[in-house]
Amino acid sequence: MTATDCLSTWLRVRRDADWQRAPVLRRVQPATDGFRVWCEGPVRRRDPVRANRLLTAYTLARAAAAYRCPLDFTLLATWQREVLGAAEAPFRVNDAYAKAGRERYGLTPRTQADFAVCLREAIETELPPAARAARAYLDVAFFHPFTDGNARAALLTLVHVLAREDIVLPEVGPLQITRYPDDPVGAADLSTLIGVLNRR
Template identity: 70%
Template sequence: MTATDSLSDSRPDSLSVWLRVRREVDWRSAPALERVPPGRDGFRSWCCGPVRRRNPIRAERLLAAHALAREDAARLVPLDFALLARWQREVLGTTEVPAFRTGDAYAKGGRERYGLSPHTWSDFDACLREAADPGVPLAARGARVYLDVAFFHPFSDGNARAALLTLVHVLARDGIVLPEVGPLQITRYADDPAGAADLAALIGVLNRRTMTSSSVKQ
């Protein structure tokens, strides 16, 4: 273990912090979402616009993963790590399905450390299953699962993309397609319950933009 490793290991476990915060957030106060006629698909627009301008290969990989995620949503395939890993193979352009990480993970320049225990994988799958809980508003389920993927940090690379795909999938299961995804992609912190609730509220705001756009077209 290097001095840097020792310093990193002494940092708080942000995953444990998130699991505590996750229980404290008032998810049931999230806004209700409304189904509207199909319109602009914000994820596809994001891939075909800013992502493609920066990196055409990354854009094509994301579009392929998005197609899988939408197909699985239409078939109501249960959400678990194996499903995310299948999408992540497309995201990363690998021949093999990515495995769950085998050690602690770090993000935000090392400021957040996500620990690993013998229960991390099963805890992650349990959180993913909660994304189908009809007793929690859909906006909250989408926000919560986005943050679950971000803070469990299951993959060696591409976790932010995996989080966004998972959110899109969960909303699509209920027929919701957001017209924008860029506003969702701001830095989130594991110890911020207000930020978690704000993400659910933002999903509601974007859904209302879909409704407004649809009414204008009519």
């Protein structure tokens, strides 16, 4: 197990990444909703129950965007209960590990409060929508707030942030690649990828 706190590493990278170079997104509804296509395609072929739960959570995420609900942990936990089919989805109470234990995300008395600030910044800052969506995705991935299903929570957060700007991606599959907390170029490149998908 790694001794490095990858969450602390991410918070430094988050400050230094060049978010301003994010592309401008088109507010045009595509012919297909990429998240739904992804759920109905590869996710359903692998696990129909998982697909149904994701689609239910996605419906909630889109509705929350339409109603301009505050983006906070309570909202994410609402989606996560659907994703996991669980009665509760609390914030983790211990350090979390990913990538077969190679990454450790520390837990301090400030972790949940820091996460709340990051989520607010996803909708309250002047950064371009692609940058805010990419950064929010990585925030969820590296804060790792839940004991399970954080990759799904991150993707739901990304599509929610874009939906608040009336943006729907026609494809989300390419977003499903491994990300690293110590990679500022890769973090900014995620916003570039969102731009590429937006124009397909």
